[in-house]
Amino acid sequence: PTDAFFRTETFRDDYSFANSEAAIRRFPFPFDRDAYMYAVNIEQHMPGPAKSATEFPIDIDEHYVAEMIDREKVLAEDPLRCQSLPHMITAEWDLLELLMTAMARDYPAWFSLTCDGDRWHWINRPLGLDQRFTFGDTATLPFGPMEYITRQCQGDFCLLDQRQDNLWMDAGLVTTQADWSLDFDLGMNFIEWHGPVPLAHEMGVFERALKFLLNLQLGRPIRRLNWTMTVNPRLDTSPENYHRWGIDRTTVTPENVGDKVHLRVELQALWRLPRSNAIVFSIRCYLIKMREVVSVPKWARRLHRVLRDLPEELADYKGLTNYRATTVDWLSRHDDGAPTSPGF
Numbered sequence: 001p002t003d004a005f006f007r008t009e010t011f012r013d014d015y016s017f018a019n020s021e022a023a024i025r026r027f028p029f030p031f032d033r034d035a036y037m038y039a040v041n042i043e044q045h046m047p048g049p050a051k052s053a054t055e056f057p058i059d060i061d062e063h064y065v066a067e068m069i070d071r072e073k074v075l076a077e078d079p080l081r082c083q084s085l086p087h088m089i090t091a092e093w094d095l096l097e098l099l100m101t102a103m104a105r106d107y108p109a110w111f112s113l114t115c116d117g118d119r120w121h122w123i124n125r126p127l128g129l130d131q132r133f134t135f136g137d138t139a140t141l142p143f144g145p146m147e148y149i150t151r152q153c154q155g156d157f158c159l160l161d162q163r164q165d166n167l168w169m170d171a172g173l174v175t176t177q178a179d180w181s182l183d184f185d186l187g188m189n190f191i192e193w194h195g196p197v198p199l200a201h202e203m204g205v206f207e208r209a210l211k212f213l214l215n216l217q218l219g220r221p222i223r224r225l226n227w228t229m230t231v232n233p234r235l236d237t238s239p240e241n242y243h244r245w246g247i248d249r250t251t252v253t254p255e256n257v258g259d260k261v262h263l264r265v266e267l268q269a270l271w272r273l274p275r276s277n278a279i280v281f282s283i284r285c286y287l288i289k290m291r292e293v294v295s296v297p298k299w300a301r302r303l304h305r306v307l308r309d310l311p312e313e314l315a316d317y318k319g320l321t322n323y324r325a326t327t328v329d330w331l332s333r334h335d336d337g338a339p340t341s342p343g344f
């Protein structure tokens with residue numbers, strides 16, 4: 001790392017990942033009440049408070065460099081984590097423009113973009129990159145445009161083609177996923193790739209969400225939060241590597257819950273893209289260990305109640321069944337039973 005702001009840490013092997021005090025304070029805690037059920041929880045992707053995870057459309061934080069190194073390792077082992085069908089090339093350029101423009105505008109100390117017609121000059125200081133290229137000419141970049149820029153941006157990215165009143169997962173770079181596979185989902189539509197999710201189909205959640213997304217407007221991005229839990233701060237919890245991390249779910253004990261069990265929150269944002277009419281779906285993953293969660297008393301109370309009362313189907317789907325009881329017991333010591341306020 002070229003800047004002391006960025007942590008040197010790992011998301012595998014010795015798992016040295018941790019959050020600074022500032023990162024804990026800005027963690028996007030996902031619960032607005034003491035219980036959780038699926039809903040169409042979509043809102044406009046408007047700028048949030050200064051220093052919050054939603055201050056800017058693309059959030060770059062202290063984990064940036066370490067996450068990009070982890071992504072490079074995943075891709076070196078498994079190139080199928082990045083795939084794009086041939087008709088998505090225009091959407092790829094749209095995505096490169098969206099990310100470079102936002103990163104250079106909101107983090108000018110780290111990124112810069114100069115455009116002279118089609119001749120673009122991109123500088124990424126934290127990663128030590130300086131690239132001149134011709135917008136629209138793939139031969140002038142070391143990777144395809146989607147891969148080039150998403151190797152330099154926190155969060156997974158899916159590009160959805162819109163046709164036949166549906167969205168099709170026709171491109172993406174996915175290395176920090178909560179147990180789903182781009183290789184498996186590539187070419188599927190919105191209803192198909194959501195197939196494994198329990199209860200939500202019957203509740204009409206996906207039908208309503210899809211309707212909303214088909215009408216997404218240029219310049220009016222939206223966002224939602226999703227969450228699950230992960231044992232050890234591992235970003236790459238993929239089905240492809242299940243043999244490496246699945247067993248971790250059996251290793252939680254009352255002594256190690258605080259450090260091993262992590263709340264995993266995804267800040268998901270969606271933008272309409274200008275040239276391709278495709279949609280980009282970003283999935284920005286935030287990890288926080290239980291010991292860090294309970295440093296904020298209102299979060300401790302709320303997470304305890306949410307986990308304790310989570311419907312069995314959701315707990316199973318999220319893979320919590322092995323260690324839910326141990327985690328709820330540990331959290332209960334941090335819940336004084338006081339009432340909580342809605343919102344926060």
Ligand code: HEM
Pocket residue numbers: 038039040041042158160167169179180181185190193194195196197200205206209210213224226227228281317318
């Ligand atoms: C889960 C993709 C938009 C709600 C998932 C999964 C994928 C996915 C791959 C995992 C399914 C599995 O188990 O294999 C996407 C993409 C979207 C999108 C690419 C962009 C178009 C939405 C929207 C909603 C939504 C707008 C709004 C309700 C959910 C829910 C789950 C889920 C509730 C289950 C999550 C959990 O319990 O951890 N999504 N999704 N998704 N998605 Fe989406």
